[in-house]
Amino acid sequence: VFDVSKPWLNRVLERREKEYLTAVSEVSFDVAERSTYALVGESGSGKSTIGKMLVGLLSPSDGHVEIEGVDLANEPDAAKVDAVRADIQMIFQDPYASLNPRWRVKDIIVEPVASRGGKTEGMAEKLLEQVGLSVKDAGKFPHEFSGGQRQRICIARALASEPRLIVCDEPTSALDVSVQAQVLNLMSDLKENFGLTYVFISHDLTVVRHMADVIGVLYLGRLVEEAVPGRLFDDPKHPYTQMLLEAAPKMDAFGREIQPPEGEIPDPINPPPGCAFHPRCPLAQDICKRDRPRLRQIGGTRVACHFAE
Ligand code: SF4
Ligand code: MG
Numbered sequence: 001v002f003d004v005s006k007p008w009l010n011r012v013l014e015r016r017e018k019e020y021l022t023a024v025s026e027v028s029f030d031v032a033e034r035s036t037y038a039l040v041g042e043s044g045s046g047k048s049t050i051g052k053m054l055v056g057l058l059s060p061s062d063g064h065v066e067i068e069g070v071d072l073a074n075e076p077d078a079a080k081v082d083a084v085r086a087d088i089q090m091i092f093q094d095p096y097a098s099l100n101p102r103w104r105v106k107d108i109i110v111e112p113v114a115s116r117g118g119k120t121e122g123m124a125e126k127l128l129e130q131v132g133l134s135v136k137d138a139g140k141f142p143h144e145f146s147g148g149q150r151q152r153i154c155i156a157r158a159l160a161s162e163p164r165l166i167v168c169d170e171p172t173s174a175l176d177v178s179v180q181a182q183v184l185n186l187m188s189d190l191k192e193n194f195g196l197t198y199v200f201i202s203h204d205l206t207v208v209r210h211m212a213d214v215i216g217v218l219y220l221g222r223l224v225e226e227a228v229p230g231r232l233f234d235d236p237k238h239p240y241t242q243m244l245l246e247a248a249p250k251m252d253a254f255g256r257e258i259q260p261p262e263g264e265i266p267d268p269i270n271p272p273p274g275c276a277f278h279p280r281c282p283l284a285q286d287i288c289k290r291d292r293p294r295l296r297q298i299g300g301t302r303v304a305c306h307f308a309e
Contacts, residue, residue: 041217046222096147099142099154113161166197167198173204187211287306
């Protein structure tokens with residue numbers, strides 16, 4: 001359709017392609033059933049992009065998104081893709097934006113099931129109780145609830161279709177500090193009671209420390225380190241993880257005052273060559289500017305740094 005002989009258009013297309021290519025690249029991680037995998041990174045790290053790809057809100061411009069062996073972006077059998085998708089739900093950062101203001105709570109909660117033609121009798125009332133709200137709330141509208149209550153409604157909606165995996169994108173960071181812990185506790189309880197699996201996206205290592213079974217640290221669209229929380233906090237192997245942890249004591253309990261590590265995050269459209277972290281890295285050597293470190297296993301940690309030892 002486009003006349004690609006036009007040089008300016010070529011540049012636009014090139015730039016676009018690169019934009020998508022560098023949003024997230026070569027990110028692969030295993031999430032054990034009934035566990036929580038936390039994806040942590042600063043804004044621009046690609047964590048929300050990954051979350052949206054997992055639930056199908058974004059498609060990769062190139063490459064694939066593979067879950068349980070099904071390539072969601074390229075699988076020709078739509079039924080196979082639907083079967084995987086049906087098991088995945090998402091909770092968003094902003095509970096205000098993700099609830100239709102004109103719908104009653106009971107209709108919002110059952111919508112994922114109703115839209116697939118499922119039975120919803122009594123479902124909303126039961127779920128409201130399970131997320132700590134009242135049966136009487138079923139007939140109300142979203143504006144009648146506080147932020148924390150609205151996030152509970154979002155959680156009830158996510159639970160309605162009995163998903164195996166819930167992708168949580170900063171589910172508490174838009175809430176008052178006083179209610180953040182309540183919502184996190186609820187999510188932990190629900191995980192136990194329903195046998196859920198979470199991919200929990202956050203900018204804040206201190207929030208995920210107690211939630212996560214495994215933490216993956218993202219930098220400019222790539223995983224730079226992955227380990228269980230104890231190992232990651234006690235023995236961080238990547239200089240970026242070390243920087244994030246050094247910044248941590250300056251945060252309040254919920255990371256509201258997070259101090260970004262020294263230096264600017266580079267433009268994701270033009271990431272630095274070699275190790276993308278090298279302009280900010282105190283340990284950078286010449287090789288870091290040339291060769292991109294691969295993710296490799298050292299002890300119980302996966303880490304992408306030439307000098308992780
Ligand atoms: Fe720093 Fe080099 Fe390791 Fe990158 S590869 S984190 S620049 S030491
Ligand atoms: Mg985000």
